[in-house]
Amino acid sequence: MNQVQKLLIIGFVWPEPNSSAAGGRMMQLISLFKAQGFSVTFASPAQNSDFMVDLGVYEVDKKSIELNNSSFDIFVKELNPAVVLFDRFMMEEQFGWRVVENCPDALRILDTEDLHCLRLARQKAFKENRSFSTTDLFVEEVAKREIASILRCDLSLMISEFEMELLESTFKIDKALLYYLPFLLEPIISSEIEELPSFENRKDFIFIGNFLHEPNWNAVQYLKETIWPLIKKQVPEAVLNVYGAYPSQKVIQLNNGKDSFLIMGRASNAQDVVTEARVVLAPLRFGAGIKGKLLEAMQCGTPSVTTTIGSESMHGDLPWNGFITDDVADFVDAAVQLYLDKTIWVKAQKNGIEIVNQRYSKGLFETDFSTKIEFLRSNFEQHRLSNFMGAMLQHHTLKSTKYMSRWIEEKNK
Incomplete structure (x- = not known):
């Protein structure tokens, strides 16, 4: 034997x-x-x-x-x-x-x-x-x-x-x-796509990432100081939920209800909160590897806006699950477009599913x-x-x- x-x-x-x-x-x-x-x-x-x-x-x-x-x-x-x-x-x-x-x-x-x-x-x-x-x-x-x-x-x-x-x-x-x-990953089949919440049934922007990881902490600071005020100006009713394991005191202090910039801490189920959100924001300015948060967004049918570093090595020749840009004004415009325009949003969602099935099955x-x-x-x-x-x-x-x-x-x- x-x-x-x-x-x-x-x-x-x-x-x-x-x-x-x-x-x-x-x-x-x-x-x-x-x-x-x-x-x-x-x-x-x-x-x-x-x-x-x-x-x-x-x-x-x-x-x-x-x-x-x-x-x-x-x-x-x-x-x-x-x-x-x-x-x-x-x-x-x-x-x-x-x-x-x-x-x-x-x-x-x-x-x-x-x-x-x-x-x-x-x-x-x-x-x-x-x-x-x-x-x-x-x-x-x-x-x-x-x-x-x-x-x-x-x-x-x-x-x-x-x-x-x-x-x-x-x-x-x-x-x-x-x-x-x-x-x-398991490939995403059409019956699972049909079960995903629709554009209309989703709300809010989301950032998610472990705070023991320096690129995530830096991205949240960038969102707070630079990107979020500009998005909020264009979409006053918008809310950004920031999730992540191991938030330190300096992370928690960024919470601001008046600006709808909410530090939520650890998500009991990351997939649930990403699936409920309409757009993932990931303005990563340094890092390496491939980003689990962005792959998870694709699995959840949630389009994302990220940087060149964020998308590095993730999508091959396939179109991204949303937008990739390193320019602040373009990042804000891309986020607003995905949040407000159903046609652009649906196309981005399809791109993400394609990436999962063709590159990560x-x-x-x-x-x-x-x-x-x-x-x-x-x-x-x-x-x-x-x-x-x-x-x-x-x-x-x-x-x-x-x-x-x-x-x-x-x-x-």
């Missing part, structure tokens, strides 16, 4: 699909591997949170692990996973060398989520009031760590074609180490991903031989990180 293959996921945090797109993404990956017949263990050094998903419901084993503690070595050796998935490069840095030592034949996969170095370099350029250039990445401290982590792994899952291209052209990463795997990726994993597992020795830079980094990391970690462990005793 075939032994069940084991997947170990090492999570930066416990998944919170209702708090962030990253949590939803993680649940999609779990479902993908379970469909391939893997038994899944999710381990994390993070504290439990009130909003984390109950992994037991999904038949996933939950395991708390410690940083800089050799108890992990015993755990991983006993589990003996066929595949280890690192949730973001920080987890590969912490635990990758231990996996290499104790389970050398396990396939090591990195889920990048978004390129952290790209997001941070863009943020820095924005704060310094200058244009971002790819050369900024070479001085970004995080880039050195993140690229090293990508090279040490057998495969890195990329959510954005733009970032994949960037890694190949700017950092000269071998294509064989990268795999495009965006958000994986789970069925487009499942088989190919399964084939890729099988191929790498059967040919991992050859695959690693071709990745000399990765082997070299692994060699030095194993030495330096290992002794640093051992030193911390001794100190902690």
Whole structure:
């Protein structure tokens, strides 16, 4: 009888699909591997949170692990996973060398989520009031760590074609180490479209996003100070509901009933509030990856107005689910048009549904991903031989990180 293959996921945090797109993404990956017949263990050094998903419901084993503690070595050796998935490069840095030592034949996969170095370099350029250039990445401290982590792994899952291209052209990463795997959604069928609330049955503008994420906080400030007063001038009855997990005191202080700028905090069901809204506003000025909030808007049949950064890598050659502009006056006009003009709104909604079905349908990726994993597992020795830079980094990391970690462990005793 075939032994069940084991997947170990090492999570930066416990998944919170209702708090962030990253949590939803993680649940999609779990479902993908379970469909391939893997038994899944999710381990994390993070504290439990009130909003984390109950992994037991999904038949996933939950395991708390410690940083800089050799108890992990015993755990991983006993589990003996066929595949280890690192949730973001920080987890590969912490635990990758231990996996290499104790389970050398396990396939090591990195889920990048978004390129952290790209997001941070863009943020820095924005704060310094200058244009971002790819050369900024070479001085970004995080880039050195993140690229090293990508090279040490057998495969890195990329959510954005733009970032994949960037890694190949700017950092000269071998294509064989990268795999495009965006958000994986169920296609939207016509009966579901018919059930969506109509233009007339929706009201208000909405912004939604986790406030632990700096681009979201910046976008809300931008809305409050610049964009919303101009929309309100043209549509006096308009209301903007700002939803998001983990709002800080400075976010809550932006609430202003007189201006109909309402800070709503965490949505108990994000899809419900987005489906009830008429237009999503997402004036993101820096960031990376693909935006869960904008994909969710498409799934809910809610048109959106966003920026070039907001829409990056999301729609290919297909027309957007609304409007894309970096100009304030154009952004305001686009928002007002979508809010008041049913014809434009309906066309935008159709565009969004088209994008979901043509670019994010789970069925487009499942088989190919399964084939890729099988191929790498059967040919991992050859695959690693071709990745000399990765082997070299692994060699030095194993030495330096290992002794640093051992030193911390001794100190902690």
